[in-house]
Amino acid sequence: MNLSKPVSKIDGTTRVLGLIGNPVAHTLSPEIHNTLASLCGRNLVYVPFPVEQGALARAVQGAYALHVLGLNVTVPYKRDVLLCLKEIDPLAETVESVNTLVSVPGGYRGYNTDMSGLFRAMTEDGVALQDEEVILLGAGGVGRAVAYLCAMKGAACVFLLNRSEEKAKAVAREVNAKIGRECVLGLSLEGYRTLPAKKYLAIQATSVGMFPRLDEAVIEDPAFYRLLHTGYDLIYRPGQTKFMRQCEQAGARAFNGLKMLVYQGVEAFELWNDTTVTKEQAQEINRMLSQRF
Numbered sequence: 001m002n003l004s005k006p007v008s009k010i011d012g013t014t015r016v017l018g019l020i021g022n023p024v025a026h027t028l029s030p031e032i033h034n035t036l037a038s039l040c041g042r043n044l045v046y047v048p049f050p051v052e053q054g055a056l057a058r059a060v061q062g063a064y065a066l067h068v069l070g071l072n073v074t075v076p077y078k079r080d081v082l083l084c085l086k087e088i089d090p091l092a093e094t095v096e097s098v099n100t101l102v103s104v105p106g107g108y109r110g111y112n113t114d115m116s117g118l119f120r121a122m123t124e125d126g127v128a129l130q131d132e133e134v135i136l137l138g139a140g141g142v143g144r145a146v147a148y149l150c151a152m153k154g155a156a157c158v159f160l161l162n163r164s165e166e167k168a169k170a171v172a173r174e175v176n177a178k179i180g181r182e183c184v185l186g187l188s189l190e191g192y193r194t195l196p197a198k199k200y201l202a203i204q205a206t207s208v209g210m211f212p213r214l215d216e217a218v219i220e221d222p223a224f225y226r227l228l229h230t231g232y233d234l235i236y237r238p239g240q241t242k243f244m245r246q247c248e249q250a251g252a253r254a255f256n257g258l259k260m261l262v263y264q265g266v267e268a269f270e271l272w273n274d275t276t277v278t279k280e281q282a283q284e285i286n287r288m289l290s291q292r293f
């Protein structure tokens with residue numbers, strides 16, 4: 001069976017799902033969702049929809065008018081789309097970032113399955129956030145959301161290290177104020193030198209080390225990696241980053257971001273179809289995608 005094949009028959013009852021963003025041509029989501037539709041026996045088709053600047057609200061309204069069952073949202077609209085929704089899930093509302101729209105009476109309800117998917121991936125990998133001392137590398141779009149996730153899931157503290165220290169401090173202020181707990185500390189990338197010598201979980205949320213920059217890690221100093229018991233890189237291409245290699249050389253466990261990618265899709269698919277994707281089906285998607293990299 002060719003798992004990446006879309007539904008074999010499109011008929012009068014086929015429902016449409018899609019991705020809105022700009023650009024969207026590079027996306028793996030059609031492969032994920034059309035394969036899940038085959039595996040779960042759902043009559044669905046998932047397609048990319050490029051949306052020009054200024055056309056977001058019309059795109060969302062138009063999709064609803066066309067009975068599009070659900071949408072994913074990618075860069076640059078994950079925040080702007082909040083203004084186009086009927087309802088917002090509490091996690092997405094806190095993070096102010098929506099990547100999944102689910103049709104409800106009168107419009108769409110927005111969710112953030114990037115974060116619930118990352119949490120599910122980490123849980124399946126045996127990586128806990130509760131009571132952990134976390135070093136989070138990167139305060140960009142994803143880093144900011146992960147800082148919220150760590151705070152909301154009970155991390156003891158989060159040392160947020162970023163090239164632009166000001167951005168790290170701004171994200172820390174924002175998260176602490178919204179969560180009501182002083183648990184995130186913004187630092188420069190060198191800030192690890194000031195941390196107590198313990199073992200930390202590090203989450204790598206910068207873009208350094210992504211294909212084709214295979215020989216780069218956001219922190220090169222081996223002393224940093226000796227502080228870690230686990231390194232969780234959100235990059236999935238390549239499957240093993242330099243950050244992960246350095247974690248392993250220092251005796252820490254290392255994971256890549258492929259499972260996060262798979263589970264953000266799985267969680268969206270479950271919301272759209274009011275179903276549960278089995279672990280085996282998720283593993284099938286993981287296998288299919290890992291062959292791509």
Ligand code: NAP
Binds near residue numbers: 142143210
């Ligand atoms: P973003 O908003 O552009 O943020 C990029 C981050 O990387 C910022 O913290 C930036 O620091 C830092 N950075 C970039 N170049 C750097 C350099 N040369 N040295 C040091 N720091 C540097 O990107 P994003 O949307 O947050 O995505 C971040 C990563 O998450 C990407 O690698 C992406 O592959 C991954 N991701 C994974 C998934 C998944 O499903 N697994 C989903 C989404 C994203 P400054 O703030 O100082 O510029």
